[in-house]
Amino acid sequence: MVRSRQPELQPKEAADPAFPENPVLVRVWRGSAVESQHRGAWVVADPSGEVIDGAGEWSRPVFVRSSVKSLQALPLIESGAAERYGFSEAEIALALSSHNAEPCHTEAVAGLLKRLGLSIADLRCGAQPPGDPGVRARLVAEGAKPTALHNNCSGKHAGFLALALHLGAPPASYLDPQSAGQLLVRDAVLSMAQLEPAELGVAVDGCSAPTFRMPLRALATAFARVANPGSLPPARRAACARMVAAVAAHPVLLAGSHDRICTAIARATNGRIFPKIGGDAVYGIGVQGLDRGLAIKIDDGSNRGLHALIVALLRRFGFATDAELSELAAWEQRSLRNWAGLEVGRTEVLA
Amino acid sequence: MVRSRQPELQPKEAADPAFPENPVLVRVWRGSAVESQHRGAWVVADPSGEVIDGAGEWSRPVFVRSSVKSLQALPLIESGAAERYGFSEAEIALALSSHNAEPCHTEAVAGLLKRLGLSIADLRCGAQPPGDPGVRARLVAEGAKPTALHNNCSGKHAGFLALALHLGAPPASYLDPQSAGQLLVRDAVLSMAQLEPAELGVAVDGCSAPTFRMPLRALATAFARVANPGSLPPARRAACARMVAAVAAHPVLLAGSHDRICTAIARATNGRIFPKIGGDAVYGIGVQGLDRGLAIKIDDGSNRGLHALIVALLRRFGFATDAELSELAAWEQRSLRNWAGLEVGRTEVLA
Numbered sequence: 001m002v003r004s005r006q007p008e009l010q011p012k013e014a015a016d017p018a019f020p021e022n023p024v025l026v027r028v029w030r031g032s033a034v035e036s037q038h039r040g041a042w043v044v045a046d047p048s049g050e051v052i053d054g055a056g057e058w059s060r061p062v063f064v065r066s067s068v069k070s071l072q073a074l075p076l077i078e079s080g081a082a083e084r085y086g087f088s089e090a091e092i093a094l095a096l097s098s099h100n101a102e103p104c105h106t107e108a109v110a111g112l113l114k115r116l117g118l119s120i121a122d123l124r125c126g127a128q129p130p131g132d133p134g135v136r137a138r139l140v141a142e143g144a145k146p147t148a149l150h151n152n153c154s155g156k157h158a159g160f161l162a163l164a165l166h167l168g169a170p171p172a173s174y175l176d177p178q179s180a181g182q183l184l185v186r187d188a189v190l191s192m193a194q195l196e197p198a199e200l201g202v203a204v205d206g207c208s209a210p211t212f213r214m215p216l217r218a219l220a221t222a223f224a225r226v227a228n229p230g231s232l233p234p235a236r237r238a239a240c241a242r243m244v245a246a247v248a249a250h251p252v253l254l255a256g257s258h259d260r261i262c263t264a265i266a267r268a269t270n271g272r273i274f275p276k277i278g279g280d281a282v283y284g285i286g287v288q289g290l291d292r293g294l295a296i297k298i299d300d301g302s303n304r305g306l307h308a309l310i311v312a313l314l315r316r317f318g319f320a321t322d323a324e325l326s327e328l329a330a331w332e333q334r335s336l337r338n339w340a341g342l343e344v345g346r347t348e349v350l351a
Numbered sequence: 352m353v354r355s356r357q358p359e360l361q362p363k364e365a366a367d368p369a370f371p372e373n374p375v376l377v378r379v380w381r382g383s384a385v386e387s388q389h390r391g392a393w394v395v396a397d398p399s400g401e402v403i404d405g406a407g408e409w410s411r412p413v414f415v416r417s418s419v420k421s422l423q424a425l426p427l428i429e430s431g432a433a434e435r436y437g438f439s440e441a442e443i444a445l446a447l448s449s450h451n452a453e454p455c456h457t458e459a460v461a462g463l464l465k466r467l468g469l470s471i472a473d474l475r476c477g478a479q480p481p482g483d484p485g486v487r488a489r490l491v492a493e494g495a496k497p498t499a500l501h502n503n504c505s506g507k508h509a510g511f512l513a514l515a516l517h518l519g520a521p522p523a524s525y526l527d528p529q530s531a532g533q534l535l536v537r538d539a540v541l542s543m544a545q546l547e548p549a550e551l552g553v554a555v556d557g558c559s560a561p562t563f564r565m566p567l568r569a570l571a572t573a574f575a576r577v578a579n580p581g582s583l584p585p586a587r588r589a590a591c592a593r594m595v596a597a598v599a600a601h602p603v604l605l606a607g608s609h610d611r612i613c614t615a616i617a618r619a620t621n622g623r624i625f626p627k628i629g630g631d632a633v634y635g636i637g638v639q640g641l642d643r644g645l646a647i648k649i650d651d652g653s654n655r656g657l658h659a660l661i662v663a664l665l666r667r668f669g670f671a672t673d674a675e676l677s678e679l680a681a682w683e684q685r686s687l688r689n690w691a692g693l694e695v696g697r698t699e700v701l702a
Contacts, residue, residue, distance in 0.1 A: 141491070
């Protein structure tokens with residue numbers, strides 16, 4: 001019944017592994033020993049693309065996922081679509097959010113779709129259970145199923161739809177990489193990240209939109225420019241300023257009321273720092289006034305290591321004040337407690 | 352307002368990192384590129400402690416957490432406590448489970464506590480939200496709070512309490528490492544893992560019980576012996592056989608009805624394979640009839656890499672039949688689909 005063959009020889013690691021030389025950035029201690037650890041890379045760049053500092057392989061490409069929703073929202077603003085369809089500041093914030101599907105998120109997206117003459121059925125992001133545990137539990141209790149409105153990307157998709165309508169493109173193909181709107185999105189990403197077309201990889205995101213792969217350095221550059229757009233052409237400068245102001249005014253719309261580090265950072269810094277998470281633990285941060293962008297990728301894709309590292313790097317480079325850092329202290333997980341409240345360990349950042 | 356100091360020099364990795372040389376074991380692809388990867392170690396041993404094969408640093412110690420609940424339950428059976436308090440086969444399975452707090456779990460633990468003349472208040476594991484999403488949602492909908500009964504370790508703690516009562520030790524200190532029951536637990540762990548006392552580290556687990564740190568090789572040895580106890584003294588042999596039979600008869604009690612790989616493996620193999628997960632992605636497997644134990648630790652502590660690796664190793668070593676492996680195929684995540692059902696990537700095991 002059971003095959004009894006000899007174990008094969010251990011295969012060698014392939015010639016081109018994903019992140020072969022990235023260092024350990026975060027250790028998780030239990031008592032007096034390390035239990036787990038997280039490797040990755042991070043890089044600080046200025047708006048010209050110059051690298052200021054970094055660790056690990058920041059020149060290697062990573063999938064930037066939802067971290068670049070601000071770049072993906074640029075054509076919505078620059079084309080005039082946002083103005084034509086009367087996007088409010090809150091709706092701009094939602095267009096670049098990864099939200100928790102709280103009522104403040106889903107009701108605003110539903111209202112926006114209605115104003116566009118569209119409905120949930122036009123969203124192609126797929127139904128996703130709400131990120132907020134309370135909202136998710138209420139949905140289950142009501143026997144209701146999640147819809148595409150609850151998808152954390154529904155605000156971005158409503159923005160994409162507005163762009164397609166404005167361009168006279170068929171809404172049904174708004175996610176097609178060759179559609180008029182997605183071609184503008186790709187151009188915006190390329191120019192903000194200072195990349196040649198051949199340097200930009202593409203795959204399909206969790207929400208079915210095209211997602212991009214670029215050197216981590218380029219992600220840091222793009223964030224430095226979103227938050228410090230002074231050297232950009234006037235229309236882009238205005239679009240960046242509008243997005244950064246929208247997030248500063250509506251930090252909860254960027255992510256959620258509870259347990260979301262993007263909202264916590266935007267709130268603690270009154271929007272001076274422009275943060276955005278992406279799937280599989282990629283992160284971008286733009287720091288207004290200091291001409292700096294920071295990009296992070298944790299190799300294993302888990303947020304546990306990411307959260308502590310973000311706060312440590314904000315401290316190390318003086319991107320956040322002591323008062324702001326103290327508001328973010330819980331994300332550092334310097335004391336890990338168990339279900340009974342006993343301290344069992346701590347998180348240590350090696351950066 | 353913002354401190355503008357120069358970045359410090361990048362600190363070197365400390366001299367004794369946790370797992371410096373562990374290889375990449377699992378890659379997660381998006382489209383045609385690797386998005387994330389998981390490093391770790393695994394090892395196959397026989398009941399005598401001989402290593403058959405392995406990858407990574409299997410001689411280094413790791414926290415074994417809940418993977419060794421079977422070892423921790425040995426004194427309950429061997430001392431006569433289980434017999435004295437009339438433990439059923441289902442209650443034995445619960446004593447070594449990490450359960451999802453479904454009614455079949457919590458009602459059985461509540462009944463057991465009542466028979467012991469104890470109550471939820473005697474459990475020191477802390478209140479934990481149920482692992483099962485449906486149970487968790489119902490609890491929220493009812494406005495009820497989770498209790499220690501919902502803690503995934505409540506069955507183990509009920510077993511510890513029975514042991515303390517049987518030994519005439521005060522129930523209130525049943526988690527004290529120097530209590531009569533925990534000293535027996537430590538002895539059982541040492542002898543099953545073939546370790547000297549100095550080789551066994553101790554810290555506090557998520558449920559406040561003492562948790563152990565040992566070479567991954569020793570964990571594989573202990574699992575080889577639980578599932579193949581022929582060479583052990585008669586009382587221990589009988590205790591191991593009783594535990595393995597209890598899990599074979601009640602695979603759902605070991606973990607849960609949905610989305611739990613321990614239950615899936617025990618079910619698919621009719622209990623011939625004895626599996627157990629522990630916190631931060633540590634895993635033990637004992638294979639009856641083949642004199643083999645397998646132990647795995649994923650460095651980053653995430654289960655995504657772990658699940659795919661387990662199935663790949665069961666296949667590689669012929670521990671599971673083709674029919675059994677086909678029942679476990681979903682855990683390999685060879686096709687990763689997004690919320691809209693599109694295939695966006697795949698998981699690749701390098702083992």
